[in-house]
Amino acid sequence: MAEDAPAPAGPLAGIRVLDLSRVLAGPWCSQMLGDLGADVIKIEQPGQGDDTRRWGPPFLDDGSRDSAYYLCANRNKRSAAIDMARPEGQALIRKLAERADVVLENFRVGGLAKYGLDYSALKAVKPDLIYCSITGFGQTGPEKDKGGYDFLIQGMSGLMSVTGQADGEPGAGPLKVGIPISDLSTGLYAVISILAALQHRNRTGEGQHIDLALLDAQMALLANQASGWLNGGMEPRRMGNQHPTIVPYQDFACADGRVLIALGNDRQFRDLCAVLAMPELGEDPRFAVSAQRSSNRAALFALIEPAIAQWQSDALIAALEAAKLPGGRINSIPKALEHPQVKARGSVHELARDDGTPVRFIGFPGKFSASPPSYRRAPPRSGADTAAVLAEELGLDQAEIATLIAAGVIAEKL
DSSP, X not given: OEEOOOXXXXXXXXXXXXXXXXXXXXXXXXXXXXXXXXXXXXXXXXXXXXXXXXXXXXXXXXXXOXXXXXXXXXXXXXXXXXXXXXXXXXXXXXXXXXXXXXXXXXXXXXXXXXXXXXXXXXXXXXXXXXXXXXXXXXXXXXXXXXXXXXXXXXXXXXGGGGSSBOTTSTTBSOOOOSSOHHHHHHHHHHHHHHHHHHHHHHHHOOOEEEEEEHHHHHHHTTHHHHHHHHHHOOOOOOOTTOOSSSXXXXXXXXXXXXXXEEOOXXXXXXXXXXXXXXXXXXXXXXXXXXXXXXXXXXXHHHHHHHHHTTSOHHHHHHHHXXXXXXXXXXXXXXXXXXXXXXXXXXXEEEEEOTTSOEEEEEOOOOOOSSSOOOOOOOOOOTTTXXXXXXXXXXXXOHHHXXXXXXXXXXXXXX
C-alpha cells in the first residue's frame, strides 16, 4: 500500500471546481479533477448529503455510516452543506460560482433554472465559466426530460445486447456489466471535455457550456461493435467471453480451472499451436489467418478445447508465458488487488478522515513524471467543510455563519 506524503502541485493546481453533482457520473469526474490538483467544493443538501452515502452495505465504521460506494468517488473534495432551495443558499452558491473556473451539475434539464443556478444565470456573473451538465439523455431531443440511470442506459444503448452468454447456451440472456460502466464512462468524458474547454479558455478567454449525456457516452463506447454494423452490416450479438472477430480470445477449461487466452495476430496463433503440440493447425487454411479463424471458430474449438482440457492451469499459464503469449487467470477482486504487478504499480492508497479512520482506495492510474496526481483529502463527511468554505472563500465571519446555521440555510458535519 502506498503511503502519501505531501505531493507537488498537480497539473490542475489553481483550478476551482464547484461540484453540484451527486451519485456517480459527476462525482467520478470531480474526483479525478481533484486528483489532478483542482480545488473541488462539493455542495450537498443539509441533513441528507449525497444519495450514495447510504448505498450500502458495506459502510465505514466511523460513526458516519458513509458507504463504501460513496467513498470510491469523493476524495480530494471539501463538502459544504447549503440548501439551494432557499434564496440565501442560492446566493451563497452563486458567490462560490463567481470564484470558480468550473461548475459541474447533473440535475434534470432545466432543473437549476428555478434557483438561478443554470448556465445562463451563472454566465452573466462569470462570463468565462466552464459549466458542465451531465444528464441521462442530454439537453435536447425527445427524451431530454427523462431521468437516466446506468442500468437503463446499458440496456437502451445496446450494450446489454452484446453482453452475456450466446443464445442456446446455459444462462443465455442480456446482462449488465459488473460495474456502472455508463456512469463511469460519462465521468471520464466529462473530465476530457472540461480539460479541452479549459484549454480553449486559455487561448480565447471564452467559457462555454458542456452538454454530456449518459446515453451519448455509452453509444460512443460501442466502438468496434457499432462499427461492425455501421460499416459491415453485421449485427453484433452476445458471445459470452468470445471476441466477435479475434480468435482465440476467450477463456478455456483446463483440468483444474479456466485460463484466459487472448491472441491478437497470426504469429501468436502459430505459437499457441506449437505450445499445444498441434503445429499443423497453424498452417491449416481454415485457421492460418485471422478472418478464417473467426469464420471457422467452431471447427477450431472442437480441436483445441480437448487439448487444452488436458493441461493443469498453472502449467499452461507457464507455457504461455515462456512462449510470450498473453494468457492468465480470471481473478477475484481481492486476488487482483494482491497481484504483484498491482502492488508494484502502487495502485492502492490510504487517507485518514478527520477522526483518524482510514479510507483505502485505488488511485488515479496515470503516472506523471513532472506533475503527478496527489491525494490530499479523504472523502469528507457531509457538511464537514461548510464553515471553512464560507469563511475562506466568501469571507463570512463566525456570527454570519452561526446565523445561517440557525436558519437552516447551511449545516455542519452530519
